[in-house]
Amino acid sequence: MSGDLSPIDKAKFVAARRAAEFVEDGMRVGLGTGSTAAWLVRCLGERVREEGIRFRGVPTSTRTAELAREVGIEVVSLEEAGWLDLTIDGADEFDGELSLIKGGGGALLQEKIVATASDQMVVIADAAKSVETLGAFPLPVEVIPFGWTASQALLEEALVSMDVLGRQTTLRMNGDQPYHTDEGNYILDLHLSRIGNPRQMALILNQIPGVVENGLFIDICDKVVIGYGDGKVEVRDINAGTVDEDRVDFVEDDNLFRDV
Numbered sequence: 001m002s003g004d005l006s007p008i009d010k011a012k013f014v015a016a017r018r019a020a021e022f023v024e025d026g027m028r029v030g031l032g033t034g035s036t037a038a039w040l041v042r043c044l045g046e047r048v049r050e051e052g053i054r055f056r057g058v059p060t061s062t063r064t065a066e067l068a069r070e071v072g073i074e075v076v077s078l079e080e081a082g083w084l085d086l087t088i089d090g091a092d093e094f095d096g097e098l099s100l101i102k103g104g105g106g107a108l109l110q111e112k113i114v115a116t117a118s119d120q121m122v123v124i125a126d127a128a129k130s131v132e133t134l135g136a137f138p139l140p141v142e143v144i145p146f147g148w149t150a151s152q153a154l155l156e157e158a159l160v161s162m163d164v165l166g167r168q169t170t171l172r173m174n175g176d177q178p179y180h181t182d183e184g185n186y187i188l189d190l191h192l193s194r195i196g197n198p199r200q201m202a203l204i205l206n207q208i209p210g211v212v213e214n215g216l217f218i219d220i221c222d223k224v225v226i227g228y229g230d231g232k233v234e235v236r237d238i239n240a241g242t243v244d245e246d247r248v249d250f251v252e253d254d255n256l257f258r259d260v
């Protein structure tokens, strides 16, 4: 039940619940990955059950696809959907320009493809994800397994010329094995502490052989819905230049909270 949630989970929940209201009948919607996006999927499932809204969801990971089906959302592939009206996803960090770090959950590649194939991308996040400068959260870079150590060496070399504080890179692990993305790739986490020029970094990283995609989302996000543990939500719209405040009630719905 919602009363058992930590303040961070409450913040994620209220952001997700507010953003779930952006989905309208007939839309094609990108569904993000991660703990905040999982709340969104549950809230959308609730809207399908309670209000009977109908929309098609394009998941950004196998995890999200499973949850979406479980809660009654019609799941289609991006190829079937063609183009999306809206994508709603979490983030690991966002700055004042709504540049993002994503990929903490390993889904950055599908997330970036889905978000850029959408008319609008909305990020949902607890307030702790808001930063002045990106980079405290390690930046995920997806690389193909073939020759990954060579890609890592080239990445580290490229970092020397960039405006960052740290330069350590680590292979993401799953126990004693490398972590595999849904595409069967590896992830290198870049411990940079501070990314002075995210735009330049995003371009340079993707030119390194073996790099498939990086977790910097620049000029992709249109809106962020920031949740707080007390139920407050703030909606920042970068295009309109507006900041709106709202409140979301916690609900005692067993269907929503049963798997938490």
Ligand SMILES: O=C[C@H](O)[C@H](O)[C@H](O)COP(=O)(O)O
Pocket (backbone or CB within 6 Å): 032, 033, 034, 035, 036, 037, 089, 090, 091, 092, 101, 102, 103, 104, 105, 106, 107, 108, 111
């Ligand atoms: O790969 C995962 C995604 O980019 C997530 O959206 C991001 O890691 C945020 O996840 P969470 O909502 O669990 O903090």
